[in-house]
Amino acid sequence: MAVDHRIVHAGGGGHGKIRLRPGPAAGHRDRVLIRRETGRDADVIRAVTTAAFAAGRPPGQIPNEAGLIDDLRAGPAWLPALSLVAVTPAGEVIGHVLGTRGHVGQDPVVAIGPLAVRPDRQRRGVGSALMHAVLGAADALGEPLAALLGDPAYYRRFGFELSAIYRITPPKPDWQPHFQVRTLTRDHPRLHGMFTYPEPFDRT
């Protein structure tokens, strides 16, 4: 288990020695590592994604997000460095996030999604770890900006803001209240216009 060491004052009167004592672990309650997907991960990514998206849908409705990932992987928008999995100490893949090639006007940017965590492992920081990792990786690759469609209440914590602030419009106008961008280090002010997802998103 990860242990954080908090500085505490031993003794009274404000003159006590400073010592360290173990405190509750900060951050993840489940320890996971984030790594790039490998050739062996496609099946488990499909299973995790299907389970995560099925949880919010009527029974029997098969989510198409898993098929979307397969279609993206087979096409030109695939960015191998931005397909990341969360792996438990036992080696089990329990989450996945994807970044693929989107555009603002003619300029290349990153389209984020799908993001999925296996339902029995949600609300333990795994989704956050994946999102921070994919944004860090995109920044390290020199990408200027990442965009996604999602709930601002969740994505705000990762630095996403409504795209309208940057004069970036979603492909469908009614997405505006949920369409967000996260600027990265290489962001430049002339990057504005309509965002387009890679083609497989049009089929979902």
Ligand SMILES: CC(C)(COP(=O)(O)OP(=O)(O)OC[C@H]1O[C@@H](n2cnc3c(N)ncnc32)[C@H](O)[C@@H]1OP(=O)(O)O)[C@@H](O)C(=O)NCCC(=O)NCCS
């Ligand atoms: C969204 C998702 C990836 C989050 O994964 P996670 O590992 O549970 O996320 P974290 O543990 O890092 O964060 C959990 C927090 O996010 C919040 N959260 C999760 N989904 C949210 C949403 N749609 N809107 C607002 N808050 C949300 C939770 O309430 C929780 O808040 P708390 O920490 O204050 O209790 C996961 O819920 C999931 O797979 N959902 C189904 C698929 C999906 O909707 N993906 C996103 C759209 S592409």
